[in-house]
Amino acid sequence: MHETDLLISLTLVVVFGTGAQWLSWKLRLPSILLLLASGFIAGPVLNVVDPDKLLGDLLFPFVSISVAVILFEGSLSLKLPELKQIGAALGYILSVGVFVTWGLIAIGAYYILEFSVFASILLGAILVVTGPTVIGPLLRQIRPIGQVGPIARWEGIVIDPIGAVLAVLVFEAYAPLLSEGVNQSSIVALQNLLSTILYGGGIGAAAAIVLAWVLKNHAVPDHLESLVTLLFVLTAFTASNLCQEESGLVAVTLMGVMLANSGVTLKHILEFKESLSLLLISGLFILLAARVELSSIVQLGWRGQAFVAFVILVVRPVAIFISTAFSQLNWKERLFLSWMAPRGIVAAAVSSVFAFKLSEYGTEGEQFVSATFMVIVGTVVVYGLTAFPLARKLGLASSNPQGVLLLGANELARAIGGAIQEAGIVVLLVDTNRWNIATARMEGLRTSSVNILDENAAHSLDLGGIGRFLALTPNDEVNSLGAMHFAELFGRANVFQLTPWRRAEKQERSVSHLRARFLFGEDYSYQTLVNRLDSGAVIKTTKLTTEFTFDDFQNAYGGDVIPLFTIQNGKLAILDSTSPEPKVGQKLIAIVDPQPASTSPTPPPTEEADA
Template sequence: MIEIAGLIILGLLAQWLAWRLKVPAILPLILIGLLVGPLSTFITPDGSKFIDGDNIFNGEKIFDVISISVGLILFEGGLTLKVAELRNLGKTVRNLILFGTIICLIGGAMAAYYIIGMGVQASFLFGALIIVTGPTVIGPILRNVRPNQNINTILKWEGILIDPVGALVAILIYEFVISGRPNEQFTFFALKGFLLTIISGVVVGGIFAYLLFHLLKKDLIPGYLKNIIVLAFVMLAFVIADMAHEESGLLAVTLLGIILANLKIDDLKKILSFKEDVTLILISFLFVMLSSRIDIADIQLLLNMKSLLLFVVIVYLLRPVTIFLSTHKADLKLNEKIFLSYICPRGIVAAGVASIFSEKLSSLAPSDSNVMAFDAHLLMPLTFLIILGTVVIQGLTAKPIANLLGVTQKEPNGVLFLGANETARFMAKVLKAKGIPVLLSDTSKANINEAKSAWLPVYEGSILSESNIEDLDLSSYGHLYATTSNTEINILACRLFGNEFGKEKVFRLVSPREIQMVDLSKPKNLLFKGATDYMGLAQLFKRTQLVQTQKFDNKEQMDDFIEEQNGKIVPVFLEKPKNVLIPFTEKIKDIDKGDQIIYVKKHV
């Protein structure tokens, strides 16, 4: 019990450290796992580990725990994949998925075979395991580096799409490897097992997706049970598929997630949010446990020139070949291609699937397996070497390399709106007309539909959820306008995004209480200088959308003009040359010649 609790607590501690240090969570997860696992043997009197995953789950149980955990992680990944988005992806991303899979599979297999001396079957299995990158490791790097739009889009979508693709390839290669009878590898028997895996996974995944869709669509599940029932369906689909044919469970739940993601389900976002919370706990627990299972002998076995050469070939040869082949006709500059070649961190799916196959193959008798025990024993430590090496090196050096290559994005001038109400839509239209990127977020269907009718980009959901923030591409946005009717929510948003954008770049509406208390010292980040609250602005923008401007030579002229209007106008923005729009707040101190205010007139 103590060890299980310790794994969960240490995993969540690692997630917190990753947030504080702004590094991919995998890095502290693996390091903590190694510290309480193999490295702890140097300081314990009897040479035992502080925590050892093998002692917690014995025999087949550890295989079952890892399998179900990876299955749930893959289901959550499947829920993020939209077929429409796949169709609209550029050739570069599609090529990366295609060529990246083939080059990593064949190149990784050749490297393992010729450099490490692994068998053919195990080498191909290793090549399949290192295909995936994953959004959980790419996301933090992109947020820290802020590369230009081309790089950001390519790496983001590659990470999302390659995760389930790589896992499926690994599953199918594994099935092909173990299905052959002695001296009959890659024959009818192997092909039969290969096809049975696909058929079982597709059939079970499709049936459960159909059942679950109709249960959700017809409201046959109460709201408070939906997340739990979906979780139960995923686990049941996994078990039934695996009973039909071994290793088809992972394929079934991935397809189940993909199918549900492409059907119109009202509560899909809530289900996805719940699954993300479950996945976060599983990833934290799983990575620390898997790292703790590695032995010092495994680490010593990898500390040699062969392992280093394998790492160099996979990271610094295969990746550049993939990028330059995939982007041959793409409109990308050489420095962009070099940076794309440099970034290829591996993630949780690679580690989880490697552990499953390593455990499974190690449990087979040599006469029943096409893979030597030595090869199976190497799969997990070699995969962890690639994961840890790429995350450490690229996580720590991506930003200076991006700066050196000149591929970082200029200070983003886009505006993220909390709320898609009348005020937000009005301000967004003004900004959009000036060529400034905008994104409105709301949970109200009425506001969302109004924003869409006005051809304004809108995110359907709450941006105050950390998981949603990770899903959003914020590379074009550097400011937040909190415009909801709830002052507490607006303040919370400013606090949250103040850490992301900077405290001087977050703004909110004034509350009625702040307006009433005239002697109260007001914050400097209040939109419209805190002169009008949510209700007053809603009524104003319902009545008029007419935008007017007035130029000034200095601040005194502007102040005199506003005073002369005697409250008949509401200044919205201060516009400077080159379409630089600053929200009208108390922060405005200096006016240069030619600056102008953008305002609307009140109906009195």
């Protein structure tokens, strides 16, 4: 291939990939759909990108390394404390669920697609994976309540190396099966499995321990942290694969999980890895989709469509309901999980690699890849369009979520968060101060130590049921930056920050686009509210009735009341100087003096909201 043609092809890969990501953002569609469409257009339709000529023998090593980086980046979002709640259900899905999925897909491939036994079993092994690059955006859109969000996120990342390893075990056990029988084949499969666990787990753990020490002890400067991390990832992946094929995916996944839970500051690493993963995902889908022969997809005909329907309507629901039969998940959560298994880049990459090997045995290589891509497209379209409506129908998500994300776990944030949580509204406090986090947890509040200013923060937080962002730190700049960061996710109407302590009116008007709406009105800064609490004031929740109206409430506490929120029918409203006066039937959350005025009506006891 001529040098000019190579340059044009490389440029087109970036243009098609970036353009598809950009257009999907504008149209609010799953990016994988437009990436696949762009790959088909660039490859078999226009013939302007030929991956085999472009990269030659480097194509599949590039694919393998890219998948390793993507899995490592995804595993950095997995927090071990989540396993306390979801560990049992997740374990069943990753064990029983995997084998049920594997067996049913193999049966479907054999009878529906009419593949050979070997190709059917291999396809079943590959398609046990789900797609973390697709599940992540879907979960951020849906924001499901409860355990289903963390379960789906963990499954999407951890199951990928499992699927790749199963495919290798199937393939390497096939040759002894042909020549030496079942017994020898079983021995080879067992040996390979043990080798994968030994080398992948050992090398991944060792790399994570050494890298964590390097980062904690500042053995490298800040500007090299991302590159050194990438060095460790690629070295661990390659070393593990040299010892046992495909064990490298196990190594990098374990490495990411250990590093994420080591207490190391990962700000620079997360920012770099997210951008790199986005670039790699875009390029991989263009390259792999460009290799697909459209004629092989057409050749599958109705059998391909029937197989996709079988995977969606039969395989996933059966696998989930069997594997979670003895878990604590209710039927609604199990039904949602049975409708959340989109396939993504790992399935595409692994199937493309094994298509070559299948051809050596004279089996259906092109149709093998085509079937995989049909499943990818089918699952992304179906789940992408229907998962959110299903979650709302099941009560696991809301089109107008009332939960609150609080930036800060300081005294003020804990007091406000506690009052909101007691009223039955979901609350999550985020802070990087360990003392604040520990204190909030002792008070029974849900917390996270994620740096809210990281680009990866939204990926790392469980935002189920949360629809508002309140910035409550004493740092006005952090409040503004945090509000701007989450305005795209929650919408500007649902993002608030405390009024800056000392602001110039003219300057504030000129930079109003750099801040969010003021919380509780322009008269209340962080210091104003904290001073009030330090003087003995408390936050109370009171039910307003015809016998005790808002006027009575103000008179009871001497008129020195700061209304914060009202709650009615489970809906939270944030109050400021322009808000309507709280009405009878609402629950009012306000800052008041600890003792009511002696000459005023006696207020009713503070009422706890229904959880």
